[in-house]
Amino acid sequence: MSKPTSGDFTKTPGWLDWYEGPAKPAFQVPPGSVDAHCHVFGPGAQFPYAPERKYTPCDASKDQLFALRDHLGFARNVIVQATCHGADNRALVDALLHSEGKARGVATVRRSVSDAELQALHDAGVRGVRFNFVKRLVDFTPKDELMEIAGRIAKLGWHVVIYFEAVDLPELWDFFTALPTTVVVDHMGRPDVTKPIDGPEFELFLRFMREHGNVWSKVSCPERLSVSGPPALDGERNAYRDVVPFARRVVEEFPDRVLWGTDWPHPNLKNHMPDDGLLVDFIPHIAPTAELQKKLLVDNPMRLYWPEEVK
Ligand SMILES: O=C(O)c1cc(C(=O)O)oc(=O)c1
Numbered sequence: 001m002s003k004p005t006s007g008d009f010t011k012t013p014g015w016l017d018w019y020e021g022p023a024k025p026a027f028q029v030p031p032g033s034v035d036a037h038c039h040v041f042g043p044g045a046q047f048p049y050a051p052e053r054k055y056t057p058c059d060a061s062k063d064q065l066f067a068l069r070d071h072l073g074f075a076r077n078v079i080v081q082a083t084c085h086g087a088d089n090r091a092l093v094d095a096l097l098h099s100e101g102k103a104r105g106v107a108t109v110r111r112s113v114s115d116a117e118l119q120a121l122h123d124a125g126v127r128g129v130r131f132n133f134v135k136r137l138v139d140f141t142p143k144d145e146l147m148e149i150a151g152r153i154a155k156l157g158w159h160v161v162i163y164f165e166a167v168d169l170p171e172l173w174d175f176f177t178a179l180p181t182t183v184v185v186d187h188m189g190r191p192d193v194t195k196p197i198d199g200p201e202f203e204l205f206l207r208f209m210r211e212h213g214n215v216w217s218k219v220s221c222p223e224r225l226s227v228s229g230p231p232a233l234d235g236e237r238n239a240y241r242d243v244v245p246f247a248r249r250v251v252e253e254f255p256d257r258v259l260w261g262t263d264w265p266h267p268n269l270k271n272h273m274p275d276d277g278l279l280v281d282f283i284p285h286i287a288p289t290a291e292l293q294k295k296l297l298v299d300n301p302m303r304l305y306w307p308e309e310v311k
Contacts, residue, residue, distance in 0.1 A: 005059050009044045012055045016273040018064075018265035023277030025072060026237055027284050030294050034301035035074045037186065037220050037261025039082040040065055040095045047094065050086030054137050057084050060265035062095035068264055069102075072280050077103040078259075078305055080161065080186075081130055082267060083137045087113075089121060096125040104305040106130050106161050111145045115152075122156050127305050128184070129153050133164040133172060136268075143175050154180045159304065165190045166201050169208065182214050182304065184259065187221040188250060193242045194227050197249060209254050216257040216304070219247040219296070222282055223266065223274045231271075232278035239274070239282055247286035255295050259304070260287075 042049065043059040069077055077099070081092050089107045096105050106128040107121050131146050132138045150160055159182035164172055166189050176183060189205045196202075209215045222240035223232060232239040251258050260283060262276050287293045302310050 006042070006044050006056060009049055009056045011058055014270065015055070015058060016266070016269050017058045018060055019273045019275050022068070022071065022275050023235070025277045025280035027281050029073050029280065029283070030290070030298055031075070032302070033074045033297035034076045034078060034259075034305070035069060035072070035261050035264075036078040036259040036301040036305070037080055037218050038065060038077055038264045039080055039267065040091050041082060041084060041265060041267075042091055047085070047088075047091035049084045050088055052086050052139065053084040055084055055268060057082070057265070057267055062091075062098055065095065065264065066099065066102075068262070068276060072262070072276060075102065076301075076306075078106065078261065078301060079103050080106040080261075081108040083108075083132060084267070089126070092126075093121065093124045099125070101125075108132075109149060109153075111148055113149075118152065118156060122158075126158070128159045128161050130161040130163065130186075133162065133168060134190075137163075147175070147178070150179050150181060159184055161186060163187070166192055166205065169201075169204055173208070176208070176215075177212055179214075182216060183212070184304075185215065185217045187224065187263075188217050188219055188246060190221075190225065191246050193225050193246055197245050202246065202249075206249070206253065209250070209257065213257075216259060216300070217250050217254065218259045218261055219250050219286055220259075220261045221263050222247065223263075223269065223272070223279065232274040232276075232282065233272060236278055237281040238285070239278060244282075244285045248288070251287045251292055251296060255292055256300060258296050259301050260296050 041057040041060040087108045087110050105126040107126045161184045163186040222243035225243045226240035228242040287296045
């Protein structure tokens with residue numbers, strides 16, 4: 001893979017580029033596995049970053065993503081629109097169209113999107129929209145606008161992906177539980193893993209899933225959530241131990257509503273960039289049986305993103 005650039009853009013100071021030359025995972029993912037959370041960035045020279053973005057990344061192209069997919073042993077990707085592209089989904093659509101059917105997408109749209117534009121996104125392989133509530137990443141969008149979008153995309157059979165911090169769940173609860181579609185939570189709702197797993201904050205998240213059968217969770221991003229480490233670097237195959245009990249609890253309690261993704265190219269990490277090969281070795285720690293692994297990596301993402309292939 002070639003060295004990351006950013007076109008004519010200047011990367012955010014302190015930006016960490018994705019890891020070059022990842023290890024071969026020791027854990028072999030089951031055939032047909034889906035990396036259900038990853039992004040493309042630009043390249044900026046071809047697909048400029050959005051004026052309203054909160055960070056400027058290094059480029060991370062579709063070809064680099066597809067090379068990583070093959071290297072890690074995955075069969076497919078779900079590419080999630082990154083906030084640095086705002087509601088300009090061109091880089092995402094370009095990646096989907098060049099994936100030979102091996103990628104589906106989650107877009108970001110505004111209220112002004114036309115039905116024809118939604119249909120074009122659908123034809124390219126988009127199956128969801130992302131609503132982001134993380135304040136360092138996006139400006140506030142009124143909830144009535146989001147609910148209107150949710151109502152429109154529900155008719156296409158799409159779902160809503162939500163990204164928020166654990167402390168904000170109480171305030172967002174009524175909105176989330178009123179959404180008319182399947183709802184997929186990014187990165188387990190970002191629990192504070194220094195708090196007890198059976199404390200009120202994580203319990204609220206579990207209750208959110210328990211009481212609402214339409215809510216799914218990505219058990220991804222231990223590299224963001226971990227405080228103790230050790231990082232997935234230098235051959236470490238037992239990384240981010242403080243995140244394991246949280247993710248494993250979600251996988252074991254809701255085995256049919258969990259997804260896993262690399263989160264490549266890992267935007268906004270501050271203290272290290274994981275080796276994606278070693279990150280894959282996190283999976284058997286949170287999904288310890290072959291049955292749980294197949295649901296997490298194959299059955300669940302296929303049901304959500306390629307339902308026409310699941311009978
Ligand atoms: O925590 C983050 O910084 C982050 C950012 C984005 C994005 O900018 O889209 O996506 C993610 O999944 C995570």
